[in-house]
Amino acid sequence: MCLLASATAAAPIPMTPAAPHNLPIAGALAKQLRAHVEYLAGPDLDGRKPGTPGNRAAADYLTARFREAGLHSFPSLGGYGQPLPQGLGDNLIGVKLAAGTGTATPWLLIGAHYDHLGNHRLGADDNASAVAILIETARTLPALQHHHLLFVAFNAEEPPFIRTPLMGSQHFIDHLPSEIGSPARIQAVIIMDLMGGVHWEPLRNTIFAAGAEKSPELYRRLKEATNRDADLQSSPLITRHSSPITPLTVLPVGLHLIEELPLVGQVSFSDYDAFRNKAVPFLFLSSGRTPRYHQPTDLPETLHYERMAATVGWLQDLLRAVDEDREPYRFEAGRMEFADEVASLRPLVSLASKQETKIPDTSFLSLWMLQKDSAWLESLDPARPTQDDVKRLERISIRLQCLLADFPGCFLF
Template identity: 30%
Template sequence: MPLFQVRLAFFLAFFAGLLQTGFSELVAGKPENTPQSEKSSRPDPKSLSKHVFTLAAPEMEGRGTPAGKQKAVDYLIEQFESLGLAPLFPDGQFIQEIPGPRAAGGRPTVVGRNLGAWLPGADPVLREEFVIISAHYDHLGIRDGQIYHGADDNAGSVAMMLETARIFAEAQNRPRRSLVFLSCDLEENLLWGSRWFVAHPPWPLAQVKLFVTAELIGRTLGDLPLPAVFVMGGEHSPGLRQLVDDAPCSSKLQVRHLGADLVGTRSDYGPFRGERVPFLFFSGGEHRDYHRPTDTAEKLDYDRVAHITEVVCGVCRTVADVDQPPRWNDAPEHTLDEVRTLEEITGLLLKLDDRARLAGKGRLSDSQRFTVSNVHQRTRQMLERKELDPAERPWLVRAAQLLLLTVF
């Protein structure tokens, strides 16, 4: 996620901010064994872990220095090639260069490189339509002599993308539409990589039927014992949320829908949303190591990443095969799902704080507790009424902004 938006109205960030004050001991997730025979067709936690440990290794220098980025680029291209994927860009290139300002004497410069590969669809007509699975590979590099490894932001999601690519590349039945695996650069710089891609796509963007991206999927919100992944964007495409809910999903993962407007523009879906491309954004939310040198590979829960990858694969498979793919709708459709999500999170925060207070060490300050209680009560009332009053929705967003200001 780009630094510049950290202070925008991100409701979840508020909670993560609260959680930086505590709850750190509550890390969920037990390893789950995947039978050997199923590894080829299902997301494999070991492969996911290998990608993350490689991309977040010290020699990658936080994927923000020229040398570190070069190693990440080499690794990703090697993966694309080993899967037999086709280069996405003209002249057989896996790389789309992002030009910078001209240097002295008019010499062109390159400031970043998007990476892309694709798997042509099986249907001779529908192969001209695309489902994009994306995760930015850049991170913050080295600052004040410290490496910002960016394991959860965003090596975990790059691993998800690579594992999705492997599963489709090895699948017996290729989807009817084409799948694109896109890893943008410069996400941490005002989403510049995805902005460049959207301004210079290899084909008209109307041919993109779904754009999926992910951030911070290897851990839970504030490391809370809440095995949820938040999915945003479904509100803009009728039926898309149902497709997500119908995708195969482990009982150990809960899919929770939120409106993307609650979180601001947090990732590479922003430029695609601007072009009215149906999108989904998967995220676990922030935690205390977000944008810190301590965001390291051993802290991710790879079974969790595998479960999320399974959902992504399921949704992409369906959208790549159905007769009627999702369509963009300017007017978002909001449901009680997001109210339920906020009620659940605030309820959990209060419960944990109650427990901590009983032990004589409250986790929330009195004012934080007041605010959390307030949101909890009001979302409960909304749920009891069993209907969403559209006039109340701005309250959700405003409350988020107020809370953010109160906490930071």
């Protein structure tokens, strides 16, 4: 009693449990991923806040893992670290050169931010999960034939740095290592953020893929990874891969379904933004926010490591497919694949609108709104969307994300 009282007095930590999922973990890769997360999101590093010893310790850990993976560093940087201003710490940049020889070989970048909030918020899902996937992809993926691989662990993604020049990914694109030259030399970027969380059973083995729709060629590669025997209803867009015990579902959604907030307008949420603004094709992967988002309950024991292991394998297949493409990808900032977005959301909204399969803690009002959403989605002709149809799909998507994170007032959208 006394201990509890003094602990809460020292820091405002909610006493809600971490909601462990008893998710199975069996494979060696999943255990390896868990070891990375347990270190990076362990109490000693206290949340890896930029400019703190914990952030530096995380950078040291990444440096050691990059070295073990045989990654090169850029001579212009003299090591993996690219320092940020104001003593915030480093971006960490590792290189795996293409096996084939060629002049002006393009780059493929796989990136994830490694900083978090600190002050007892340890950031397992956000974003040790994605950094663990980054490390294991760097370790296990052999050099590609036609593209150099860049593995980048960005610093300073979290507030107050997000959407400022100090944000690690923004600093990277504004100060590209001379070996890369210009953003136009980067064929495509894959950004991962929040890759291990689970809150709703139907999404247990699902991650979302957004942004690739702005590049027709990258989107084609994403869709080619489709496997039609997916189990989440019968959307032809659902793609699968397997770890030893977990199937993976990768669900394409349009970036505007994540970014367009009612009353607020467009807001970017991760490291893809700096690349989008330079017209670099990108794919943003995320399993989305859970109720543990930015809370002290975002802890290593709540993550789905087997799904993360499956993601490592899926990423490798995707990168090998992208490596076949020798022509530069096009990029059209306003491009969307509305019919595919509808196909992705229809089964989710249908499940979320039913009492038996609803998202935990859905209020009566939200359930009623979702039933109307679901009926509208079923009657919609996705081949000819009006501006109002696009707006409504955005509101439905935000309602789902709101419920999945257990934010208040989700019926308002």
